[in-house]
Structures are given as C-alpha cells and as structure tokens.
Amino acid sequence: MKTAVEQLAIEGGQPVRQSLLPYGRQSLDALDMAAVAEALESDWLTTGPRVASFEAAFAAETGARHAVAVSSGTAALHAAMHVLDLKPGDEVIVPAMTFAATANCVLYESAVPVFADVDPDTLLVRAADAERVVSRRTRALIAVDYAGQPCDYGELADWARCRNVQLVADACHSLGASYEGRPVGSLARLNCFSLHPVKAITSGEGGMVTTDDPSLAERLRRFRNHGMAQPDSGRPWQSEQLELGWNYRLTDFQAALAASQLNKLGGWIERREQLAVRYDEALAELPAGRVLARQPGRRHAWHLYVVELELERLRVDRDAIVRALRGEGIGVQVHYRPVHMQPFYRNRYSTRPGQCPAAERAGKRVVSLPLFPSMSDSDQDDVVRGLEKVIGSYLK
Numbered sequence: 441m442k443t444a445v446e447q448l449a450i451e452g453g454q455p456v457r458q459s460l461l462p463y464g465r466q467s468l469d470a471l472d473m474a475a476v477a478e479a480l481e482s483d484w485l486t487t488g489p490r491v492a493s494f495e496a497a498f499a500a501e502t503g504a505r506h507a508v509a510v511s512s513g514t515a516a517l518h519a520a521m522h523v524l525d526l527k528p529g530d531e532v533i534v535p536a537m538t539f540a541a542t543a544n545c546v547l548y549e550s551a552v553p554v555f556a557d558v559d560p561d562t563l564l565v566r567a568a569d570a571e572r573v574v575s576r577r578t579r580a581l582i583a584v585d586y587a588g589q590p591c592d593y594g595e596l597a598d599w600a601r602c603r604n605v606q607l608v609a610d611a612c613h614s615l616g617a618s619y620e621g622r623p624v625g626s627l628a629r630l631n632c633f634s635l636h637p638v639k640a641i642t643s644g645e646g647g648m649v650t651t652d653d654p655s656l657a658e659r660l661r662r663f664r665n666h667g668m669a670q671p672d673s674g675r676p677w678q679s680e681q682l683e684l685g686w687n688y689r690l691t692d693f694q695a696a697l698a699a700s701q702l703n704k705l706g707g708w709i710e711r712r713e714q715l716a717v718r719y720d721e722a723l724a725e726l727p728a729g730r731v732l733a734r735q736p737g738r739r740h741a742w743h744l745y746v747v748e749l750e751l752e753r754l755r756v757d758r759d760a761i762v763r764a765l766r767g768e769g770i771g772v773q774v775h776y777r778p779v780h781m782q783p784f785y786r787n788r789y790s791t792r793p794g795q796c797p798a799a800e801r802a803g804k805r806v807v808s809l810p811l812f813p814s815m816s817d818s819d820q821d822d823v824v825r826g827l828e829k830v831i832g833s834y835l836k
C-alpha cells in the first residue's frame with residue numbers, strides 16, 4: 441500500500457507544494473520601479489529619449505549596429521518580414537517547433553510559411569531541414585533558438601547565402617546567448633526579440649529588432665510608426681507617410697523598465713545556468729525522461745529547461761503527467777504544439793500530420809520545468825521531488 445506522502449495530489453494525496461510554482465516569471469526590484477517612476481514624471485510617455493537610449497544599450501549588448509524597439513516580439517517579427525519586401529506567394533521557411541507568432545508574421549505580409557522539421561536531439565532547425573522544403577519561391581528562413589540555445593548560425597548562413605535566402609533570427613528565447621563567441625542579435629540579417637515577462641528581460645509587453653544594415657533600420661523605424669518618415673529637421677510639424685506601417689511603438693516608461701532590466705541580464709543568465717546545472721545533476725537518474733542535447737561552441741540563455749518524456753516507459757501520456765505535476769504545485773508548461781498542427785493551419789493551409797515527424801514526436805513528449813532567476817534552490821528541489829513522485833507512480 442502507498443503511504444499518504446506518495447499518493448498523488450490529484451488522487452487526494454498531499455501535494456509537494458501548497459502554492460503553484462510558475463514555469464517562468466519576471467524579476468523586478470526597487471531600481472526598476474524607480475526607473476519607471478522617473479519616466480512617468482518626465483515630459484515623455486510614448487517613444488522618446490528613453491527608447492533611444494535603451495536601443496543604444498541593447499545594440500551594444502548584442503553587438504549589432506542598430507536596434508529598433510517595438511511593442512512586442514510579434515511586432516518585431518512582423519517588422520522583419522515587412523522590410524524583406526515579400527510578394528504574395530513568396531515562401532518563408534519556419535521551423536514547426538516554435539510559437540505560432542513565428543509563422544503568423546509571414547501571413548501578415550501575404551507570404552506563405554513553409555514548415556521545416558527540426559533536429560530531434562536539440563529541436564533546432566538545421567540547413568538540411570531547410571533544404572528539404574526549399575523552393576524557387578523561398579525568400580527567407582526564420583531560425584528559432586529553441587529554449588535559448590542558438591542554432592548553428594555558421595551552417596545556416598552558408599546555406600542561406602548559397603540559396604540566396606535571407607536569414608532572420610527569432611531570438612525571443614535567446615537574448616544573452618552566443619554562438620562561437622558572437623552574441624545572439626548579431627548573427628542574422630534581422631534578429632527579433634520579445635520583452636514579455638517570461639522572457640530574459642521585460643518591459644511588460646515589448647520587442648526589439650537588431651540589424652547591421654542602416655537602411656533596414658530606417659525602414660523598421662518607419663514601419664513601427666505608420667510608415668511615416670523620420671521628421672524632417674526643417675519642418676518637424678509635418679510628417680510624410682511613405683508606406684503602410686502600424687503603430688508598433690514602445691513607450692518611454694516601458695523602455696525605462698527594460699533598460700533597467702538589461703543591466704541585470706548577465707547575472708540572471710548566470711543564475712539560469714546554475715539552475716540548469718542543478719537540474720542536470722538531479723535529473724541524471726530520472727527514469728523515463730531525457731534532456732535536450734547541447735551543442736559545443738554555444739552559450740545557452742536557458743529560457744526553458746525542457747525534459748522529453750520516454751512515453752514507452754510510462755503508463756500515461758504527457759498531458760496526464762503535466763496534470764499530475766500541476767496538482768503537486770509544479771507549474772510545468774508545454775513548448776510547443778508544432779505550429780503546423782494548430783487547427784488554424786490545418787484548416788486554412790491544409791498542413792497535416794507526418795509533415796514534420798521530429799517536431800510532432802517532440803510535441804507529444806516535451807515538458808518545460810520551472811526556471812527563472814528568482815527561483816530558489818528549495819523551489820527547484822520541489823520540482824525534482826514532484827517529478828520523481830509523478831513519474832515514479834506512472835512507470836510501467
């Protein structure tokens with residue numbers, strides 16, 4: 441007979457934790473609050489001097505010549521697609537293992553997202569995956585640094601050059617990471633970031649695009665402001681609209697918050713690394729679970745710590761494991777249902793199962809464990825205890 445402690449919380453047992461530990465959360469301190477308060481007391485609420493100085497700091501951090509702040513990571517991706525001047529029917533290769541926004545941004549510009557499979561060990565897209573779906577209409581490839589590990593940008597850039605395809609990075613997971621010593625943000629022609637609260641640093645909602653190309657930077661600035669040219673210094677009272685843009689501006693008080701957060705990025709990535717090492721050690725003996733592979737020569741930003749369940753060794757599916765873990769107070773999440781398996785894409789674009797087998801297999805097995813800089817060692821010990829308890833009780 442099971443003891444009361446071993447009985448799963450969803451079956452009436454004692455949960456490992458009383459309160460739910462989220463998978464990710466922001467860290468805010470008094471310096472952040474003071475920076476926002478100071479911005480609110482200034483003359484600027486929307487885009488002003490704090491946006492410009494945050495952009496300069498972000499460009500310096502990522503080694504890019506230009507950084508253009510926008511209102512979300514999705515707006516950053518949309519802006520990147522826009523400045524590529526895609527025509528209807530042009531194709532953009534998107535890895536299936538990503539958030540829906542990576543593919544949606546292609547549709548916003550009336551082009552076609554074409555889904556590529558990923559490496560089953562890292563869940564990163566490779567040149568060989570892109571090669572399998574490239575066509576005469578392919579204009580761009582969006583590389584997604586899944587979980588915070590950079591893709592192989594050397595290989596992808598060579599492939600893109602050879603195929604005359606633009607390389608764009610969806611670096612929403614990987615701010616603070618690097619590839620062969622070069623920071624993420626300077627690895628693709630256009631690099632897109634999110635400043636959502638679960639990401640490395642936050643402005644509430646917000647995003648950024650980095651590029652080395654000054655003419656692309658100017659187009660990005662125009663796009664976030666209705667397609668209006670930068671005001672002419674001779675006639676600052678009259679704006680000139682040159683193309684169709686959107687209002688994707690970041691406010692000055694959001695920029696003040698993000699700039700204050702950026703000062704702490706290095707320390708936060710170190711804490712994420714420490715927690716990842718502790719998970720590695722604690723989970724080395726976990727039955728029926730394996731961690732994703734890491735590639736040499738890359739610094740991982742540890743946005744997510746992902747465990748892939750070995751379903752062959754379990755009596756239940758991944759969703760039952762997630763439900764039981766949440767019952768224990770462990771707020772695990774799933775990243776992601778592959779985008780081509782979303783009802784919208786299946787219904788409107790006739791994507792189908794079998795198209796991206798590695799992504800589909802992982803989509804049924806992955807679980808993201810709680811990981812954020814303010815998480816304590818004892819919070820992490822609860823996650824490990826919860827996993828051992830839940831997996832232990834569902835082993836075949």
Ligand SMILES: *Cc1c(COP(=O)(O)O)cnc(C)c1O
Pocket residue numbers: 512513514515538539541542584610612613633634635636645646647
């Ligand atoms: C968070 C995220 C986005 C979207 O960012 P938002 O700021 O929420 O719009 C896009 N792609 C990936 C991979 C993300 O993780």
